[in-house]
Amino acid sequence: MAALVSKIEVHCPECGHAQMESENFLSTVCRSCSFYFKSSLASGGAKRRAKRATIQKRELTCADCGAVQMVAEEAQSSSCIECGRHLELGHREIAGEHLGNLSLEGELLIGPKGNFGGAKGRAARIVLQGRASGFLEGAEWLRVEGQSKIRAGAKGGQLVIQEGASLEAGDLLQFDSGEVLGELRCGTARFAGALRVGPKGKIVAEKIFFGDLTVERGGRVACLGEAHPRMSERESEASRSEGETGIGATTD
Amino acid sequence: MDPSERMEGAGIQIGGSVGLEQDGVIRAVVKGDVRSTCKLVISKGSVVSGVVQARDIRLEGEVVGGVEGLGQVWLVAGSRLRSRCVAAALRIEAGADFSGEIRVGE
Numbered sequence: 001m002a003a004l005v006s007k008i009e010v011h012c013p014e015c016g017h018a019q020m021e022s023e024n025f026l027s028t029v030c031r032s033c034s035f036y037f038k039s040s041l042a043s044g045g046a047k048r049r050a051k052r053a054t055i056q057k058r059e060l061t062c063a064d065c066g067a068v069q070m071v072a073e074e075a076q077s078s079s080c081i082e083c084g085r086h087l088e089l090g091h092r093e094i095a096g097e098h099l100g101n102l103s104l105e106g107e108l109l110i111g112p113k114g115n116f117g118g119a120k121g122r123a124a125r126i127v128l129q130g131r132a133s134g135f136l137e138g139a140e141w142l143r144v145e146g147q148s149k150i151r152a153g154a155k156g157g158q159l160v161i162q163e164g165a166s167l168e169a170g171d172l173l174q175f176d177s178g179e180v181l182g183e184l185r186c187g188t189a190r191f192a193g194a195l196r197v198g199p200k201g202k203i204v205a206e207k208i209f210f211g212d213l214t215v216e217r218g219g220r221v222a223c224l225g226e227a228h229p230r231m232s233e234r235e236s237e238a239s240r241s242e243g244e245t246g247i248g249a250t251t252d
Numbered sequence: 253m254d255p256s257e258r259m260e261g262a263g264i265q266i267g268g269s270v271g272l273e274q275d276g277v278i279r280a281v282v283k284g285d286v287r288s289t290c291k292l293v294i295s296k297g298s299v300v301s302g303v304v305q306a307r308d309i310r311l312e313g314e315v316v317g318g319v320e321g322l323g324q325v326w327l328v329a330g331s332r333l334r335s336r337c338v339a340a341a342l343r344i345e346a347g348a349d350f351s352g353e354i355r356v357g358e
Contacts, residue, residue, distance in 0.1 A: 193346075
């Protein structure tokens with residue numbers, strides 16, 4: 001979880017009133033006399049300026065428009081410089097019932113007894129130990145760690161189902177890639193890229209779409225499957241001529 | 253590999269089922285099933301209209317009737333399988349033309 005912004009005491013240059021501000025504040029209004037002043041006029045400004053020069057920044061991509069911007073490492077929220085969307089940057093944990101939508105740039109943890117009951121929950125990373133009645137989007141990844149259910153479907157970067165965990169999905173799952181080390185039960189799932197089923201993994205589905213599929217020995221899969229025709233004929237030839245491993249390649 | 257286990261040659265067509273008891277390579281059009289107790293490669297350009305059964309199967313060509321491997325089944329890019337695929341371990345590369353039922357580890 002992100003650290004809270006540390007506060008410092010500043011004194012109003014007009015009336016001397018002391019109040020607490022973020023140590024990185026640029027300007028503020030005195031809560032006693034309403035005088036507007038910049039941080040450089042407040043006492044301790046030189047110290048703050050020196051501190052500001054060393055602020056750690058991180059890259060942030062807007063979920064709506066995709067604009068990339070830099071924000072302070074410790075920032076809890078920001079606004080997109082392109083589309084103005086409010087970006088909540090922190091993390092959130094759902095331990096019980098949560099109603100209402102969520103959109104985070106940080107991590108969302110849905111605990112073992114948690115249930116996301118909003119229409120849509122979006123986060124950069126989602127750890128699912130409980131249930132979700134609404135739709136989930138894990139932009140980077142969605143990791144299932146418990147005996148979990150998603151009733152309204154999900155999408156995102158990578159879907160990971162850890163060993164010993166299970167996911168039952170009532171609607172479409174749509175991810176860039178997948179790693180199933182536990183159990184997945186669903187209707188239809190689409191993986192644009194690679195889908196890997198580990199030695200203790202299991203998939204029972206109506207239909208799975210994938211870019212490429214690897215089921216390791218010990219893994220179990222029962223479904224209809226379809227590979228995306230993504231690779232051109234030339235790429236396919238190049239791939240084959242590189243020389244293959246595994247079971248006996250053709251000998252001429 | 254024993255030359256007798258290589259069913260190959262330009263334009264070879266086999267009108268019936270084929271059985272192999274060693275590792276083998278099929279480079280032909282087979283209008284029937286192909287069965288082997290060992291490793292089997294269906295090479296590029298080959299078409300098997302029936303079912304292919306073997307311990308391990310590497311598919312580079314096309315199989316119409318389905319593939320059943322006791323061990324590993326490998327569909328390389330450019331291969332084509334539009335029916336059932338049974339295996340203990342499975343690899344379907346990007347670029348393989350696959351659509352059908354998958355049964356792995358059952």
